[in-house]
Amino acid sequence: MNSRLSSLGFTEKRLQETAGYSGLVPGRVVARDKNLYRVAIAEGDLQAEVSGKLRYQALDGSDLPAVGDYVLLDNVDAGTGKAIIQQVMSRSGLFERKAAGTANETQVLAANVDLAFICMALNSDYNLRRLERYLSLVWAGGAVPVVVLTKADLCPDRSDKLAEVKAAAPGVDVLVTSGLTEDGFKPVAAYLESGKTCVFLGSSGVGKSTLINRLLGSEQIKTREIRKDGKGKHTTTRRELILVPGGGAVIDSPGMRELGLESADLAKVFPDIDIHAISCKFNDCTHTREPGCAVLRAVEEGTLDPKRLANYRKLLKEAKYVGLNAKQLEREKINEMFSGFGSLRQARDYIKRKNKRR
Ligand SMILES: Nc1nc2c(ncn2[C@@H]2O[C@H](COP(=O)(O)OP(=O)(O)OP(=O)(O)O)[C@@H](O)[C@H]2O)c(=O)[nH]1
Numbered sequence: 001m002n003s004r005l006s007s008l009g010f011t012e013k014r015l016q017e018t019a020g021y022s023g024l025v026p027g028r029v030v031a032r033d034k035n036l037y038r039v040a041i042a043e044g045d046l047q048a049e050v051s052g053k054l055r056y057q058a059l060d061g062s063d064l065p066a067v068g069d070y071v072l073l074d075n076v077d078a079g080t081g082k083a084i085i086q087q088v089m090s091r092s093g094l095f096e097r098k099a100a101g102t103a104n105e106t107q108v109l110a111a112n113v114d115l116a117f118i119c120m121a122l123n124s125d126y127n128l129r130r131l132e133r134y135l136s137l138v139w140a141g142g143a144v145p146v147v148v149l150t151k152a153d154l155c156p157d158r159s160d161k162l163a164e165v166k167a168a169a170p171g172v173d174v175l176v177t178s179g180l181t182e183d184g185f186k187p188v189a190a191y192l193e194s195g196k197t198c199v200f201l202g203s204s205g206v207g208k209s210t211l212i213n214r215l216l217g218s219e220q221i222k223t224r225e226i227r228k229d230g231k232g233k234h235t236t237t238r239r240e241l242i243l244v245p246g247g248g249a250v251i252d253s254p255g256m257r258e259l260g261l262e263s264a265d266l267a268k269v270f271p272d273i274d275i276h277a278i279s280c281k282f283n284d285c286t287h288t289r290e291p292g293c294a295v296l297r298a299v300e301e302g303t304l305d306p307k308r309l310a311n312y313r314k315l316l317k318e319a320k321y322v323g324l325n326a327k328q329l330e331r332e333k334i335n336e337m338f339s340g341f342g343s344l345r346q347a348r349d350y351i352k353r354k355n356k357r358r
């Protein structure tokens with residue numbers, strides 16, 4: 001197989017899949033700017049657009065190619081370097097989040113990711129709740145998460161934080177890195193592998209691009225000093241897949257301001273709760289006040305930290321809301337509002353009346 005294709009992640013199986021489409025050229029989307037794609041193929045990079053048919057058939061944004069997608073092209077013009085994307089090949093996983101400010105519009109972040117480095121700086125960026133949201137997004141996207149605590153130099157005494165992070169991410173590898181020292185990136189490098197794709201996630205300014213530059217051995221990506229208040233200012237503005245010589249592919253991504261949970265996989269983020277939940281008397285136990293709830297019993301007996309249960313509930317509530325349209329959202333919120341008073345019917349009647357007036 002062509003070595004560029006294999007470092008891009010093409011396996012024999014993927015290539016066989018392309019065999020059914022004779023005349024089409026296999027490639028991988030490495031960057032996207034609205035309707036314009038950069039696609040890497042065996043011989044180099046092309047600038048491509050989506051065919052009218054593919055665009056017409058797409059039911060929503062997630063049917064269109066995303067960074068990391070394996071695609072099939074035609075109309076490849078060697079002179080101009082242009083081509084048309086005819087087909088998106090089956091995905092092994094997809095990262096998506098609820099787009100900011102919309103009720104049910106989802107934004108595809110990356111496709112076919114094997115491993116995700118969830119980067120969190122050891123300074124003011126440090127936030128366990130956000131970490132749990134990222135973990136949920138990564139598990140739901142079909143990738144393996146690795147927590148990367150960055151800027152080790154800013155937090156010399158980090159044993160408490162390290163213990164907290166390990167407790168919040170059971171079963172997940174936790175690395176400590178620095179972009180300032182010569183070998184501070186090495187723990188991350190150990191995870192890269194030819195043919196595998198790793199994405200860097202995390203708030204703006206935590207040092208994602210700095211780590212990638214270190215992996216590449218050159219200042220290939222722009223990085224920038226962060227503001228005095230410790231917040232980043234979005235230096236990286238688009239997702240980009242980059243080949244690491246001998247080490248597979250990495251995707252740099254812009255820091256995310258808001259992380260809507262598209263699909264949450266809470267069982268994997270909270271295995272410590274899940275293990276008790278198996279023994280709850282009711283299958284749909286919400287672990288709030290049900291009789292025979294094994295999770296509540298575990299808290300009582302001191303085998304489960306009550307804080308973990310509180311976080312679980314928060315994330316559960318959030319996951320319930322996303323993906324609903326405005327009307328459903330309103331109904332859910334009102335249901336919630338009235339449920340405590342045992343007057344659900346009253347609330348539903350209220351909504352019905354309100355919708356009629358519209
Ligand atoms: N003190 C310290 N600063 C670092 C470290 N790593 C990166 N920085 C600095 O942090 C700033 C932001 O780094 P970037 O790599 O641009 O951060 P980013 O996560 O890519 O940010 P966005 O592209 O905005 O999402 C730069 O000024 C880096 O030099 C580190 O280990 N320690």
Ligand SMILES: [Mg+2]
Nearest residue numbers: 208209235236
């Ligand atoms: Mg960056």
Ligand SMILES: [Zn+2]
Nearest residue numbers: 280285287293
């Ligand atoms: Zn329970």
